[in-house]
Amino acid sequence: MSDPVRVGQLAAGRIGPLQGTPRERAQTQAGAADNAVSFRQLLGRAELKFSQHAQQRLKQRGIELQPEQLDRISSAVDQAAAKGAKDSLVLYRDIAMIVNVPNRTVVTAMDGASMQEHVFTQIDSAVVVGES
Known part of the structure; x- marks a missing residue:
């Protein structure tokens, strides 16, 4: 049923802590670095996105957000x-x-002028972003 194991010999299918040649291990570590790039890309996805509608409203209302402002909003x-x-x-x-x-x-x-007498619906929370 199972392969016999003799002293100084490992049976096929058994895995030790180190596998492959040093070159193969180096390639595996290089692959891990590639995964780090993928992880950075995943972090990039955590950035704030703007719908087409929001982009139009920002443009119409002359609202421009700087990177540090976007960081604060993203934190909120x-x-x-x-x-x-x-x-x-x-x-x-x-x-x-x-x-x-x-x-x-x-x-x-929307900007302050557009907020006058505006009712916000279909929200479940509000966050006020503080100045730093």
């Missing part, structure tokens, strides 16, 4: 996700954004 989305939010109102300065938290996608955005 992280906080909302940690609390289990699905659709959140994110308030940053005089900008309001509705964000689909699981997809990390800004669905729409």
